[in-house]
Amino acid sequence: MKKLLLSLFVISLISCQPPKEQKTSPNMEFGGWSGVSDDHSKESLMAREFNEYYVTNTFQKGASMISDEADEFFFNNDKVTKQGWLDGASAHHNYFNNISNDKIQPYNLTTTRYDNGQVWTLCWFIWTGKGKYTETEAQILVHYGFRWKDDKIVAAYHFFDPTLINNEIAAASEN
DSSP states (O other), X not given: OHHHHHHHHHHHHHHTSOOOOOOOOOOTTTTSOOEEEETTSHHHHHHHHHHHHHHTTOGGGGGGGBOTTOOEEEETTEEEOHHHHHHHHHHHHHHEEEEESSSSSOOEEEEEEEXXXXXXXXXXXXXXXXXXXXXXXXXXXXXXXXXXXXXXXXXXXXXXXXXXXXXXXXXXXXX
């Protein structure tokens, strides 16, 4: 009886052990878009620095974070050059005061290292600014993605409704 109880006890201890972790290959069936996200990665910290350059109107400082070979810069569907992207974002300060990416709520930003080898930083926030010509308090939902390679941005995609910015530009041209 003691042997039976001892055997049951040993079996129960063994069965309570966690399973050994098995290394598996990434599942590439759907493109390998699973991965590990980190909001404090080197790329995330660089993107946060880039956000700060933008709101303080020193966006051109971020040029060193961008690969010279990069040619994938978009504002919605409009493809622009690296310098066009930097100039376009900097130009917002010609039309708006008090630009912020976190006035209403903190922005969400994280970087994911995907199983397919790509590294993307994604950020979404409510952009705010006060029009210099219309005095409109603008609020615009924004989402952007930076693709990284060798610690440099090689692609940048910004998605937002440009209506309020275009209205401010139109008001400026009337003055």
